[in-house]
Amino acid sequence: MRAVLIGGGIVGLTTGLALRRAGIEVVICEQAPEIRAAGAGLGLWANALAVYDELGLGDEVRAIGKPSEMYFHDPAGRLLETPEFGVEDHRYLLVHRAKLNDLLADAVGRANIRLSTGFDAYDEHADHVTVRLTDGGEEQGDVLVGADGAYSAVRAQLVPGTEAREHDGHHAWRAVFPAPGIPVPDDRLILGGNGCRGGYLRTQDGKVYWLVNQFNSPPLTGTPKQQALERAAHLEEDGRDGILSRLIEATPDEVILHNQIMLVPPLPHWVSARVVLAGDSAHAMSPHITAGATLGIEDAALLGRLLTPGGDVPAALAAYEAAQIPRYEHVARLSAAVEHAPTPELFARNYAAFSHWMITPQSRSQPQHAETGRARA
Structure with a gap:
């Protein structure tokens, strides 16, 4: 065949x-x-890793990834608890697509x-x-x-x-870069206001992957970096360390990816x-x-x-x-x-x-x- x-x-x-x-x-x-x-960045969950194990490639896939966990925080840094579910329901492997x-x-x-x-x-x-x-x-x-x-x-x-078709009003911004001079003490995924979600994750090779997305976005203005910073403001309460905004500010413009989400x-x-x-x-x-x-x-x-x-x-x-x-x-x-x-x-x-x-x-x-x-x- x-x-x-x-x-x-x-x-x-x-x-x-x-x-x-x-x-x-x-x-x-x-x-x-x-x-x-x-x-x-790309998240592979346990069911995908089981496929690669079945195909004899599991160890090689894990070697290019970073074990991560999908927990969410609010803009004040508080963990949003999910006591009905176990730690295995939050674990995935972060890999670079390329x-x-x-x-x-x-x-x-x-x-x-x-x-x-x-x-x-x-x-x-x-x-x-x-x-x-x-x-x-x-x-x-x-x-x-x-x-x-x-x-x-x-x-x-x-x-x-x-x-x-366009997922009306749903946009995403993201980048992977070395982030020199910006301490990133932990991985953080944040649920904020105005339909905004985002955060940052450390990759297996020492770089940082940040992402921001928004549902029901108003019409876009400015550069992709300005658009991402505008959304990041809904993910950082006053007094927070502003790591996400600092990462976006430090990212070279040509590295930032913006997508209108399609379905x-x-x-x-x-x-x-x-x-x-x-x-x-x-x-x-x-x-x-x-x-x-x-x-x-x-x-x-x-x-x-x-x-x-x-x-x-x-x-x-x-x-x-x-x-x-x-x-x-x-x-x-x-x-x-x-x-x-x-x-x-x-x-x-x-x-x-x-x-x-x-x-x-x-x-x-x-x-x-x-x-x-x-x-x-």
């Missing part, structure tokens, strides 16, 4: 690795001239990756799929995997009219007989739950289990869709409970409820703790 994958990001590369470990030949087509990653991509590319085998090769269209046949590429060439495969992100060209053909609408289907979507191409969602990559890695693992040499491709893809669409409907409900929590206390509690469900398979069919009303006394 041969698989053609579109997209050389984390999900595409992980899918390629999972399929190769299953005994399937793969070719990964990446439109960029090199394996690279847009963005900065380092993870390089590690995955090496594991897949660079000879199996075609760079500067974008997707044009596919022709689906009863027993194979022909993939037409932007360089004028073609690839033949038994299955086509679209792992080409929120703006997926594969999705545009498979499910027309499902373009990525993929719920899809009526993710597959045809020989074409399948994985990761953000199927379910790009708001990064406020910091789980998009982790959930996409699970997509990759499931495809690696269902697709087998000589197996029934349409049946495998149908099983994948039957498992994943209901799962992501539930992800959307839990994510909305976090986003629309009326208080910082409920935001923290609903976030922990989401991560608990995500990393605990047996909890997925059980009643959830996420709340949208007033916090309990």
Whole structure:
């Protein structure tokens, strides 16, 4: 069996690795001239690390990451308690996207990756799929995997009219840099007013990753640095040390990344007989739950289990869709409970409820703790 994958990001590369470990030949087509990653820090939860353990890459992934914990504070520095949940529901690994991509590319085998090769269209046949590429060439495969992100060209053909949409008023700013001369005694994630969240984390290689995001943002003015500082003001009460603002001030302008958050609408289907979507191409969602990559890695693992040499491709893809669409409907409900929590206390509690469900398979069919009303006394 041969698989053609579109997209050389984390999900595409992980899918390629999972399929190769299953005994399937793969070719990964990446439109960029090199394996690279847009963005900065990335959180991998326990379920993603379990996938990399299964693929024989767990130790290498942990070696490029920093064990971290997702606890929230208010602007005065007070910890927002989540006594219903254990420490394991807060733990994740912070890695740099580019380092993870390089590690995955090496594991897949660079000879199996075609760079500067974008997707044009596919022709689906009863027993194979022909993939037409932007360089004028073609690839033949038994299955086509679209792992080409929120703006997926594969999705545009498979499910027309499902373009990525703006998450109105939701913006994010972030950077990774050495932060010379600014002491950062601990990691800190803060829930503030005016829909602002943010904080800073120390990375495995001694740098600092800071982030700020805002829901229901007014129209943006000024430079990205000025925009980030304006939001950081809602995360630092008078008298606090102002580490976040100092980090933003010290960051070179060209290092700061700003994004209008984009979402993929719920899809009526993710597959045809020989074409399948994985990761953000199927379910790009708001990064406020910091789980998009982790959930996409699970997509990759499931495809690696269902697709087998000589197996029934349409049946495998149908099983994948039957498992994943209901799962992501539930992800959307839990994510909305976090986003629309009326208080910082409920935001923290609903976030922990989401991560608990995500990393605990047996909890997925059980009643959830996420709340949208007033916090309990």
